[in-house]
Amino acid sequence: MNFGQNYFELFQLPVTFSIDLEDLENRYFELHKTSHPDRYVGASDQEKRLAVQWTMQINEAYQNLRDPLARAIYLLKQSGVELTENPQMGATFLVQQIELREKIDSIETHSDGPEQVEALIRSISEQTIELQQQFIIAYEAGNMREAREGVYQMQFMVKLQQSARQMEEKILGY
Amino acid sequence: MALIQITEPGVAIDPHQRKRGAGVDLGTTHSLIAVVRGGSPVTLPDASDRHLLPSVVRYKREGITVGYAAVEAAREDPFNTIASAKRLLGRGLSDIADRKQLQNYQFTDESAGMVKLQTISGEISPVQVAAEILRVLVLRGEEAFAGRLDGIVITVPAYFDEAQRQATRDAAALADIPVLRLLNEPTAAAIAYGLESGEQGTIAIYDLGGGTFDISLLNLQKGVFEVLATAGDTSLGGDDFDESLAQMLLHKSGYEGELDAISRRTLLLEAKTIKEALSQCDRVDVELSLPAFSWSGVVSRSEFSQAIRPLIETSIKACRRVLRDADLTESDVKQIVLVGGATRVPLVRQLVEAFFKRQPLSHLDPDKVVALGAAIQADVLVGNKPGEEMLLLDVLPLSLGLETMGSLVEKVIPRNSPIPVSRAQEYTTSRDGQTAMLIHVLQGERELVADCRSLARFELRGIPPMVAGAAKIQVVFQVDADGLLFVTAKELETQVKASIEVKPTYGLDEAEITSMLRASVTYAEQDVQARMLAEASVDAQRQIDAVTVALDKDGDRLLDRKTIHHLRKLVEELAEAIDQQNINEIENVNKRLGQASENFAAMRMDASVKDALSGRHFETVVES
Numbered sequence: 001m002n003f004g005q006n007y008f009e010l011f012q013l014p015v016t017f018s019i020d021l022e023d024l025e026n027r028y029f030e031l032h033k034t035s036h037p038d039r040y041v042g043a044s045d046q047e048k049r050l051a052v053q054w055t056m057q058i059n060e061a062y063q064n065l066r067d068p069l070a071r072a073i074y075l076l077k078q079s080g081v082e083l084t085e086n087p088q089m090g091a092t093f094l095v096q097q098i099e100l101r102e103k104i105d106s107i108e109t110h111s112d113g114p115e116q117v118e119a120l121i122r123s124i125s126e127q128t129i130e131l132q133q134q135f136i137i138a139y140e141a142g143n144m145r146e147a148r149e150g151v152y153q154m155q156f157m158v159k160l161q162q163s164a165r166q167m168e169e170k171i172l173g174y
Numbered sequence: 175m176a177l178i179q180i181t182e183p184g185v186a187i188d189p190h191q192r193k194r195g196a197g198v199d200l201g202t203t204h205s206l207i208a209v210v211r212g213g214s215p216v217t218l219p220d221a222s223d224r225h226l227l228p229s230v231v232r233y234k235r236e237g238i239t240v241g242y243a244a245v246e247a248a249r250e251d252p253f254n255t256i257a258s259a260k261r262l263l264g265r266g267l268s269d270i271a272d273r274k275q276l277q278n279y280q281f282t283d284e285s286a287g288m289v290k291l292q293t294i295s296g297e298i299s300p301v302q303v304a305a306e307i308l309r310v311l312v313l314r315g316e317e318a319f320a321g322r323l324d325g326i327v328i329t330v331p332a333y334f335d336e337a338q339r340q341a342t343r344d345a346a347a348l349a350d351i352p353v354l355r356l357l358n359e360p361t362a363a364a365i366a367y368g369l370e371s372g373e374q375g376t377i378a379i380y381d382l383g384g385g386t387f388d389i390s391l392l393n394l395q396k397g398v399f400e401v402l403a404t405a406g407d408t409s410l411g412g413d414d415f416d417e418s419l420a421q422m423l424l425h426k427s428g429y430e431g432e433l434d435a436i437s438r439r440t441l442l443l444e445a446k447t448i449k450e451a452l453s454q455c456d457r458v459d460v461e462l463s464l465p466a467f468s469w470s471g472v473v474s475r476s477e478f479s480q481a482i483r484p485l486i487e488t489s490i491k492a493c494r495r496v497l498r499d500a501d502l503t504e505s506d507v508k509q510i511v512l513v514g515g516a517t518r519v520p521l522v523r524q525l526v527e528a529f530f531k532r533q534p535l536s537h538l539d540p541d542k543v544v545a546l547g548a549a550i551q552a553d554v555l556v557g558n559k560p561g562e563e564m565l566l567l568d569v570l571p572l573s574l575g576l577e578t579m580g581s582l583v584e585k586v587i588p589r590n591s592p593i594p595v596s597r598a599q600e601y602t603t604s605r606d607g608q609t610a611m612l613i614h615v616l617q618g619e620r621e622l623v624a625d626c627r628s629l630a631r632f633e634l635r636g637i638p639p640m641v642a643g644a645a646k647i648q649v650v651f652q653v654d655a656d657g658l659l660f661v662t663a664k665e666l667e668t669q670v671k672a673s674i675e676v677k678p679t680y681g682l683d684e685a686e687i688t689s690m691l692r693a694s695v696t697y698a699e700q701d702v703q704a705r706m707l708a709e710a711s712v713d714a715q716r717q718i719d720a721v722t723v724a725l726d727k728d729g730d731r732l733l734d735r736k737t738i739h740h741l742r743k744l745v746e747e748l749a750e751a752i753d754q755q756n757i758n759e760i761e762n763v764n765k766r767l768g769q770a771s772e773n774f775a776a777m778r779m780d781a782s783v784k785d786a787l788s789g790r791h792f793e794t795v796v797e798s
Contacts, residue, residue, distance in 0.1 A: 012787045027787055029565075034786040035779070036565055037594065037655045041325075041354055041555045044720035045713070046768055050779045052654060056596040058783075063591060165498075172494075 006078060007061035017068075017075060017136050024065055031058045068128075069158055072135055072151050081144050087152040097156055100124070104160070104167050113171045121164050128157045193324045195354065195556035196315040197362070197548025200304060200328055200342065202260040202411060203384025203515070205229050206542060207311040207326075208549035209318060210558070215366065215549040217542050218314045226541060229384075230257040231306045233293040240310045249443070252435045253280050254293045258413060259303035261385050262289050263345075264337035288341065304345035312351050325354035327552040329544050331386045332358040332404035335572050335617050336629050336659050343658065350705075354555040356656040359383075360390035361401060361566060362547030363513045366538055375508040376402070378496075380526050380534065381544075382489060383514035385411040389493045391500045391507070400567045403499035403590055405492045410485060412449070412516035418481045419445035419473075423462065427469035437466035452478050453518045479521040486525050493529055499590065510534035515541050568593050574629075574651055574659060577614035579604075581623040586651050589619065593653045600666070601647045607639040611647055615661055634663045707757050714752055714764040718745050721771050724778055732777050741771055 008015045011027045033039070035054040040047050064070045073083065089097075103120065107113050131154050138146035197215070199206045204226040208217040217225045224242070232244035232255040239247065248255045256279065267281060267289050280292040290297045308328075315323050330342050339356055346353045360379030367377075381388040388406035420441045424433075433441070444462060451458045457474045497503060512534045516522060526534055538546065551566070553559060570593050575585040578601075587597050603611065611634045618626030637645050646666040653659050721741055729738045744767040751759040 010783075029567075030786050031783060032567060033565055034782045036567075038355065038555060038565060042557050042716065044717045044768070044775075046717075046772060046775045047720055047779070050775055052594050054779060054783055055655070056594050056652070059592040059595050060597075169495075169498075 007064055007074065010058065010061050011065065013065075015075070015078065017071060017132070017139060019065060019071065021066065024062070028058065028062045068132055069151070069154050072132070072139075072147075072154065075139060076144070076148060076151060079144060081148055083148065083151065089152060089156070093153060093156075097160065100160055101163065104164050107167055108171060114168070117164060117168045117171060121161065121168065124157060124161045124164060128154060128161070131157060193556035193558055194315075194319045194321055195325055195327070195549075195552030195558065196312070196323055197327045197357075197545050197550070197552045198308065198311055198329070199359070199362070199542075199545035199548060200260065200307065200330070200345075201229055201383055201544075202258050202386060203229055203413065204541070205307050205311060206545035207315050208542070208545040209315060210549050210553040215546040215553075217545050218318050220314065227307065227310060228257075229260065229307055230255060231259070231303045232256075233295040233298060235294050238295075238306055240306050248439055249436060252439045254295075256291060256293070256298065256300075256303045258385050259300040259307075261409065262291075262300035263304060264335070264339075264341035265289055265300075288337075301341050301345045301348060304342065305348035308345055308349040308351055312349065323351065324556050325352040325552065327355050327357050327362075327548045327555065328353060329357050329359045329362045329548050331381075331383075331406060331408060332360050332388045332390050332401065333386070333406035333408055333571055334657075335627055336574070336657070337617075337627065338408070339657050343656070354552055356658075357548055357551055357566070358388075358390065358401065358404070358568065359544045360388050360404070360511075360513065361392060361568070362544045362551065363511050364392045364394065365547035365550050366543045367509075367511050367535060367547075376500075376502060376506050377509045377511060378493070378507045378530065379511045379513060380489070380493070380517065381406075381513035382516040382522060383411050384516070385409070385413050387411055387489050387492065389489070389496045391496055391502065401569045402502075403496045403569070404571050405496040405499065407488065407492060410488060412446075412514070412519075414485050415449055415482045415516060415519065416442050416445040418485065419449055419478060422473070422477070422481050423448075423460070423469070426471060426473075427462065427467055429467040429469075431466065433466055437464040440464050448473055449478070449519070453520060475520070482519070482521065486522055490525055490529050493526075504530050507532070511543075512536040513540050513543050568655065568657065570595065570653055570657060572617045572627075573619055574653070575616050575618075575626070576601075576649060577616060577623050582621055583616050583618070583623055583626050586649075587653065593657060594655050596650065596652045598648055598650045601649060602643050603637065603640065603645045603647070604642055606642050608642065608645070609637045609639055610635045611637065611663075613649060613661070613663055615651075615659070629659065630661065632661060632663060634665070637665050638668050640667070707755060707760075710757050710760045710764070711752050711755075714748050714760050717764055717767055717771075718748055718752075720775075721745055721767060724771070724774065728778050728781070732781070733774060737774070741767070741774070744770055 006015070011024065011031070013019065013024070013027070032055065035051055035058060037048060037051045037055060040051040043051070064074045076083065100120075104117075107116050107120070110116055131150055135147055135150040135154070138144075138150055194209075196207050196209045199208075206217050206225060206227065208215050210216075219225045220227070220241070227241045228245045230241065230244040230248065232239045232247045232251065234254065244255055245257075248257065266287060281289050288299060288301070290299050291303075312323060312326065315326070326346070328342055328346060330339055334342070342356060343353060360381050363379050363381065364377055375394065377392045377394060379388070379390045379392065381390075386406065386408050387410040388404060390404040390406075391402040393400040393402050420438075423441065423445060441462070441464060444460070448458050448460060452473070452475045455475070457472055459470075460473055461470045462468060497507075507530055510526060510530050510532060512523070512526070517526075517536070517540050523534065523536075569590045570587060571589060573585045573589040574587045575583040576599065578584045584599075586599050587595055601611070613632040613634060614623070615629045615632065616623060616626040617629050620626055634647060637647070644667065647663055648666050649661065649663045651659060651661055722745060725733075725738060725741060729741075733741075744763065748760070748763045748767055751763050
């Protein structure tokens with residue numbers, strides 16, 4: 001198996017951030033139809049093993065391409081850009097993050113908590129999409145420093161969104 | 175001997191070689207087997223025309239009874255009559271410490287590992303109980319087909335964790351039945367409905383069985399069933415309704431003393447009968463006469479509904495949760511399918527309909543629907559439907575992770591990842607000169623080790639002594655299409671092959687299975703020999719067929735003449751070894767053929783994956 005093949009090649013897609021998710025899903029299904037272990041129930045152990053390995057590779061590729069943040073990170077890695085675990089973020093961005101966090105934490109005691117948290121989740125989603133747009137521009141222009149900065153910011157937003165959703169669960173008593 | 179025929183995906187098979195596959199619904203309260211006959215799935219009845227087999231096994235001094243006979247014995251012989259063993263599969267004593275089930279049986283005193291039950295015929299594992307049930311069902315299947323089954327699909331709750339899935343597999347191994355696939359129960363239900371009525375889009379499967387509750391969201395399209403998300407409760411079901419009702423009866427009677435085991439069991443059985451009657455009528459006259467007390471009076475549907483309402487609401491909460499996991503709302507769900515006998519309770523239907531604002535589907539028997547779907551899938555998997563487009567893509571039900579510093583769990587594969595999946599994680603040593611590392615594998619969503627399920631502890635030994643932080647330990651998680659996990663670990667820096675010791679916390683190890691197999695009277699020594707030869711021959715024949723088909727199809731295209739000749743010669747040798755029934759020779763040549771054809775198989779697979787996307791019309795055109 002050609003493990004060196006990148007995820008885009010596997011799906012026979014151009015290497016770019018903008019992906020049509022429905023098209024990606026169609027390709028994913030088509031690939032599975034030939035590779036899935038269920039297609040090899042009566043086959044030799046060797047073929048079964050290969051089928052499992054391919055399917056794992058296809059699933060891994062799909063997971064990385066489907067999720068915008070994972071896709072952005074993967075694109076950077078393919079361009080040889082390394083990410084650090086604890087990036088230094090700009091002061092303005094950090095202050096904004098702290099404010100958003102405080103807002104999430106304070107929502108619990110509010111009487112209109114469910115509406116507020118829902119509005120916040122929507123707002124975070126919108127900001128994330130905006131960051132994605134900025135990433136595309138920087139990445140396409142070959143401005144990798146800015147693209148990487150964008151990925152770090154997206155990572156913060158994803159974590160923030162998780163906290164907001166946890167709060168929503170708490171308020172709604174799931 | 176019967177040879178297994180090989181089918182390439184998409185290649186037609188000889189119609190006279192129809193294979194024998196069956197679907198088994200191994201349920202908490204009852205189990206079923208179904209097969210596809212004349213193109214439609216049917217469940218198979220016993221000699222008295224009863225389709226459901228109560229999942230109850232009675233152990234006697236001599237022999238075992240399974241099903242209805244065992245249920246009848248439950249009253250007078252409670253400790254040796256094991257019901258709802260599915261709840262104990264892959265569970266430790268601490269998992270069920272707060273459950274009422276503890277009062278019903280005598281557990282052997284073991285602090286670690288899967289629970290064992292003390293019976294008159296010795297210590298019994300829940301896996302053995304499940305195996306007995308499987309044996310009875312498979313016998314039905316074999317009688318129906320007049321021949322040995324080629325394989326079965328066993329259904330499990332979507333929420334079953336690794337240990338529970340493994341225990342289910344172990345039960346089949348113990349009963350000596352080849353398993354084609356473990357299939358999630360809700361997916362099976364969707365198959366039964368999906369193929370018969372052609373539903374497309376998002377479907378919610380609400381499955382309230384005897385002992386487990388599952389809610390799953392499936393995306394059905396383009397011949398592919400994709401599990402979007404699952405949630406549930408492995409300890410919620412119709413049994414709990416019985417329990418609530420029993421508590422209510424106890425309260426009504428005014429009896430306050432301790433209940434003896436026989437009274438308890440009788441009370442539960444009475445409660446079950448009343449529950450079933452209340453699905454039809456508004457009130458039921460009750461006359462209880464137990465060793466402990468007697469009582470007569472009336473139970474109404476509304477007071478029963480009131481008693482079980484909190485239980486059903488727990489299930490509705492899970493519905494809300496699963497929708498949110500899949501990023502959907504109630505209105506996105508196009509159909510709701512009801513599965514499990516407990517969905518006959520009117521309040522269940524009412525609350526489900528109120529939540530989804532849509533009337534649920536229930537025209538197939540909710541008790542049988544899972545087995546029917548499993549039979550359809552088994553029929554596809556054994557290769558009876560060549561060219562069949564149906565494919566199941568599954569997700570991991572619960573996150574898998576490793577213990578790290580501070581008793582925290584680091585997630586390695588998050589839940590709802592499509593499976594099969596493989597993920598590698600790197601760790602390092604924390605002390606100078608450290609030569610061993612304990613790797614603790616856990617499953618669950620919580621952050622603390624104590625809140626997750628411990629699956630296994632691995633000891634990686636033979637790490638060369640280095641300064642702290644210098645060693646690079648790579649731990650690889652692999653989950654196969656059944657959701658079963660394999661974990662390996664190695665030290666990367668030195669490439670030293672370090673040994674791994676696997677101690678499944680709740681599973682049975684090979685030795686235990688072997689000893690249980692030995693203990694079962696069915697297998698005398700010569701049977702074991704014959705079985706080994708038969709298995710080796712089937713494996714070898716499979717390899718022969720695979721290589722032959724591959725050579726015929728792609729040999730000229732991908733290989734040089736010398737390699738083709740070499741492979742053909744090995745195929746001949748192997749066929750000869752099978753004829754001579756020489757097990758050593760079969761295994762030896764089979765291994766050589768496997769090695770010699772490895773590259774060829776890989777080349778073919780590469781080519782077919784590449785071909786999968788070519789010649790299809792997609793929106794995005796690749797420029798090369």
